[in-house]
Amino acid sequence: MTRTPVNVTVTGAAGQIGYALLFRIASGHLLGSDVPVKLRLLEIPQGMKAAEGTAMELDDCAFPLLRGIDIFDDPNQGFEGANVALLVGARPRTKGMERGDLLSANGGIFKPQGKAINDHAADDIKVLVVGNPANTNALIAQAAAPDVPAERFTAMTRLDHNRAISQLAAKTGAAVSDIKRLTIWGNHSATQYPDIFHAEIAGKNAAEVVSDEAWLADTFIPTVAKRGAAIIEARGASSAASAANAAIDHVHTWVNGTAAGDWTSMGIPSDGSYGVPEGIISSFPVTTKDGAYEIVQGLDINEFSRARIDASVQELVEERDAVRELGLI
Numbered sequence: 001m002t003r004t005p006v007n008v009t010v011t012g013a014a015g016q017i018g019y020a021l022l023f024r025i026a027s028g029h030l031l032g033s034d035v036p037v038k039l040r041l042l043e044i045p046q047g048m049k050a051a052e053g054t055a056m057e058l059d060d061c062a063f064p065l066l067r068g069i070d071i072f073d074d075p076n077q078g079f080e081g082a083n084v085a086l087l088v089g090a091r092p093r094t095k096g097m098e099r100g101d102l103l104s105a106n107g108g109i110f111k112p113q114g115k116a117i118n119d120h121a122a123d124d125i126k127v128l129v130v131g132n133p134a135n136t137n138a139l140i141a142q143a144a145a146p147d148v149p150a151e152r153f154t155a156m157t158r159l160d161h162n163r164a165i166s167q168l169a170a171k172t173g174a175a176v177s178d179i180k181r182l183t184i185w186g187n188h189s190a191t192q193y194p195d196i197f198h199a200e201i202a203g204k205n206a207a208e209v210v211s212d213e214a215w216l217a218d219t220f221i222p223t224v225a226k227r228g229a230a231i232i233e234a235r236g237a238s239s240a241a242s243a244a245n246a247a248i249d250h251v252h253t254w255v256n257g258t259a260a261g262d263w264t265s266m267g268i269p270s271d272g273s274y275g276v277p278e279g280i281i282s283s284f285p286v287t288t289k290d291g292a293y294e295i296v297q298g299l300d301i302n303e304f305s306r307a308r309i310d311a312s313v314q315e316l317v318e319e320r321d322a323v324r325e326l327g328l329i
């Protein structure tokens with residue numbers, strides 16, 4: 001049977017994450033090795049020529065699953081019929097820019113993109129926001145799309161999740177594949193909280209295996225939370241291939257499901273679970289099945305975790321209040 005191609009819109013297609021992402025989408029890693037895709041690349045006018053160059057390279061790969069590439073600088077066209085949207089293009093913080101300026105500049109991108117998704121995307125649209133500040137950009141886009149179910153707007157904390165697994169594997173000598181049920185809570189920022197108290201390493205409780213609260217507080221958490229800044233310092237540019245890889249993981253897991261006995265981390269609109277105010281887009285432990293996700297319920301949150309979750313959530317509340325003040329939501 002011939003499957004109908006899935007329309008995947010990627011914004012910021014000519015950027016460095018875009019370059020690492022598009023070839024993996026086209027080769028079947030985003031949705032599955034039997035799912036044909038049509039790519040819709042969205043750029044600003046200055047990025048169109050480079051996007052055309054990337055499209056030429058995509059053609060040159062002769063990917064069997066790639067059924068078309070279109071390039072746009074108009075969001076209304078870029079999101080037309082989109083089933084999956086990866087919102088990567090964003091305004092980076094530049095020297096001297098205050099947080100309010102950054103939120104305002106990104107509001108100018110994510111508000112019209114949210115409206116274009118509302119008006120033009122397919123009914124089953126799923127949105128992943130990668131561009132920073134990812135959680136609040138996702139909130140801005142979601143607020144501009146009242147006809148789309150709010151839960152379809154998600155923000156990427158999968159890179160943090162993958163970073164935490166890798167750090168834990170290095171500390172304990174375990175294989176990455178033996179680590180399950182790790183959680184990133186809160187914001188994709190330096191306040192995020194990577195939680196190993198419910199994680200398992202080859203079936204044993206990870207916090208008990210580590211049994212070293214000083215390492216947790218002074219090494220593990222800051223290493224994961226500040227990894228993005230460390231990459232920028234080392235590479236002279238922000239993470240790109242690992243960010244693209246995490247975006248692939250996020251959507252693949254959302255569409256194809258979490259493995260039995262495991263969960264993942266996604267930035268999603270809070271339903272009030274774990275005392276996180278309803279509506280803000282915060283990272284939670286989630287299981288996924290049949291294209292939908294559910295927050296893992298009933299986890300005991302100890303004092304160590306509670307204080308750190310609350311601090312990151314407080315930052316998200318402040319970002320929400322700031323964009324509300326700016327009239328962006």
Ligand SMILES: NC(=O)c1ccc[n+]([C@@H]2O[C@H](COP(=O)([O-])OP(=O)(O)OC[C@H]3O[C@@H](n4cnc5c(N)ncnc54)[C@H](O)[C@@H]3O)[C@@H](O)[C@H]2O)c1
Binds near residue numbers: 012013017042091159
């Ligand atoms: N959530 C995460 O874990 C995570 C990880 C790494 C990077 N990021 C963020 O991802 C974003 C992109 O990173 P990058 O390294 O690819 O940046 P980049 O500067 O290389 O590329 C960004 C691209 O977006 C385009 N763009 C800007 N405004 C646009 C708009 N309105 N519509 C469409 N395209 C637009 C630019 O022309 C550029 O080509 C940044 O905000 C970065 O901070 C997030």
Ligand SMILES: O=C(O)C[C@H](O)C(=O)O
Binds near residue numbers: 159227228229238
């Ligand atoms: O782009 C950044 O500021 C860092 C990025 O979000 C990352 O976590 O690598």
